Amino acid sequence: MAEKxxxxxxxxxxxxxxxxxxxxQAQIDVVAAYPITPSTPIVEGYANFMADGYIDGEFVMVxxxxxxxxxxxxAAAAGGRxxxxxxxxxxxxxxxxxxxxxxxxxxxxxxxxNRALAAPLNVRGDHSDMYLGRDxxxxxxxxxxxxxxxxxxxxxxxxxxxxDIRLPVMVHQDGxxxxxxxxxxxxxxxxxxxxxxxxxxxxxxxxxxSRPVTHGAQTEEDWHFEHKARQHKALMDARPVIESVFxxxxxxxxxxxxxxxxxxxxxxxxxxxxxxxTVESARLAAQQLRDEEGIKAGVVGPRVIRPFPFDAIRxxxxxxxxxxxxxxxxxxxxLGMLFNEVSAAVYTTAKRPLVTNYIYGLGGRxxxxxxxxxxxxxxxxxADAGKITTQxxxxxxxxxxxxxxxxxxxxx
Amino acid sequence: xxxxxxxxxxxxxxxxGAKGLGDVVSTTGKQVQAFALYGSxxxxxxxxxxxxxDDEQIINHEKFMLPDFVLVIDxxxxxxxxxxxxxxxxxxxxxxxxLSKDELVAQIPALQDKKDRVFxxxxxxxxxxxxxxxxPNAPMLGAFVKISGMFELDYFLDRMKKVLSxxxxxxxxxxxxxxxxxxxxxx
Numbered sequence: 001m002a003e004k005x006x007x008x009x010x011x012x013x014x015x016x017x018x019x020x021x022x023x024x025q026a027q028i029d030v031v032a033a034y035p036i037t038p039s040t041p042i043v044e045g046y047a048n049f050m051a052d053g054y055i056d057g058e059f060v061m062v063x064x065x066x067x068x069x070x071x072x073x074x075a076a077a078a079g080g081r082x083x084x085x086x087x088x089x090x091x092x093x094x095x096x097x098x099x100x101x102x103x104x105x106x107x108x109x110x111x112x113x114n115r116a117l118a119a120p121l122n123v124r125g126d127h128s129d130m131y132l133g134r135d136x137x138x139x140x141x142x143x144x145x146x147x148x149x150x151x152x153x154x155x156x157x158x159x160x161x162x163x164d165i166r167l168p169v170m171v172h173q174d175g176x177x178x179x180x181x182x183x184x185x186x187x188x189x190x191x192x193x194x195x196x197x198x199x200x201x202x203x204x205x206x207x208x209x210s211r212p213v214t215h216g217a218q219t220e221e222d223w224h225f226e227h228k229a230r231q232h233k234a235l236m237d238a239r240p241v242i243e244s245v246f247x248x249x250x251x252x253x254x255x256x257x258x259x260x261x262x263x264x265x266x267x268x269x270x271x272x273x274x275x276x277x278t279v280e281s282a283r284l285a286a287q288q289l290r291d292e293e294g295i296k297a298g299v300v301g302p303r304v305i306r307p308f309p310f311d312a313i314r315x316x317x318x319x320x321x322x323x324x325x326x327x328x329x330x331x332x333x334x335l336g337m338l339f340n341e342v343s344a345a346v347y348t349t350a351k352r353p354l355v356t357n358y359i360y361g362l363g364g365r366x367x368x369x370x371x372x373x374x375x376x377x378x379x380x381x382x383a384d385a386g387k388i389t390t391q392x393x394x395x396x397x398x399x400x401x402x403x404x405x406x407x408x409x410x411x412x
Numbered sequence: 413x414x415x416x417x418x419x420x421x422x423x424x425x426x427x428x429g430a431k432g433l434g435d436v437v438s439t440t441g442k443q444v445q446a447f448a449l450y451g452s453x454x455x456x457x458x459x460x461x462x463x464x465x466d467d468e469q470i471i472n473h474e475k476f477m478l479p480d481f482v483l484v485i486d487x488x489x490x491x492x493x494x495x496x497x498x499x500x501x502x503x504x505x506x507x508x509x510x511l512s513k514d515e516l517v518a519q520i521p522a523l524q525d526k527k528d529r530v531f532x533x534x535x536x537x538x539x540x541x542x543x544x545x546x547x548p549n550a551p552m553l554g555a556f557v558k559i560s561g562m563f564e565l566d567y568f569l570d571r572m573k574k575v576l577s578x579x580x581x582x583x584x585x586x587x588x589x590x591x592x593x594x595x596x597x598x599x
Binding site (some may be wrong): 010011012014145174176177178180181182183184277278280281283284366367368369 | 438
């Protein structure tokens, strides 16, 4: 039986260690992993716990991330509670198997310390890997700080393993800015954490020899569409389950989470929509602008990226006048993902607030509070003019000449 | 909000120092943040680590800061890094050096109008004498406790012992000596 750790009421943990501690408390059966910066300390910390006798499960060292996720798929199909961690190129190498995991309806938890994708090689944080996974059929949950990395890991097992869902879950955190930044974290005790997550009850597990099943079968045009449609429905139907898991988590932790986190939006004229640690920095900028310049600024951060909270994000945004959608991934010849998805959501409202797109922070480029304030001021100008006064997509924090695309046609 | 910037070389323990400081500060009921700018930096490369300390939850994640304290734990970096970058009229500098304060300031033009805010000690010699290796982070913490006045020395030592509790007693004792000596020697 694994030893327990007597945690303090307040620990100072970085996001990686918070993830490793939550994984330890979840009493996982199998972790198959191939470490990569900046998620390495998650796997390292977990392996340390195992070596020190705090974990009963198996730790499988593999030869690549493709093998790591394949090992997770095998162990999950066999009927085990399974998790791993990765970043960037490792995530990219896992992609083929990510689709296998979701298609086979295997509740694996994958911690992703978000990092840029090469080339050029870069180890620092942006959301390229997170965006790469957004059509993979996984639930994607985003943590804005180390506390939330811990909390969302505990919730991720509950969501993915729910018998109405049975889907794999990613828990995202910003590489370095969250993964390597130590902050105050209030963990649950080992007993309370495990009690919240609960014992894993597998379904259709391969090791149930009394009831043989097939995993990973071939379906052509006869059944493939029905399988994928059911998978999509399970993901869409995860929305109320995620809400109920968050509600139960609030009962044990006192910390309240929603599918879309909103700050100061009740009277907000201008709102920034962002992901990761930027949500918190934007809250600080919004508060300062309210105090210093009287700009009614608010912030909206999707806690859950998939299933995309089309309903909840529309509720949060429909009454403001101008929205800045901030994407931390090179959009590759399109408008950014958040811009596209937020625009689609608010297009179905009566007031249709103005939406513009800001590309920022690629490869770990710092986003300063003054940069965020400048965005809010542009949004305020849009709100006052009743039309978009800048180009629709702008790169900010970029060296060299201004890079921006597309003019509004409003008023023409 | 108190903001601290550490100038260090990768391997000298600035990250450990910043996190150790964070651990101790968290026990006083304050919120902390400890982070570093490194990543694929090789041992010996110049790097910076940072602390933020506040009464409220810290939601600022920009790397940019206007430091209240600049802690230089490698003697050469006082000369080669821009240690006065983004400073304020109140920023205090604690620099590890074998030189006297006058000798140091005479050689660094950027410090010449800030002399009353510059404090020096020889973290390298102190750590060699006490810990037996050149690990300047522990002495710098002792100097910071003295100059910042943020803690009583005994309180800090007591908390630091808990942070280091996974290490052998000999290492804990030598770190306590290093912190105490630095506290008394910084000027």
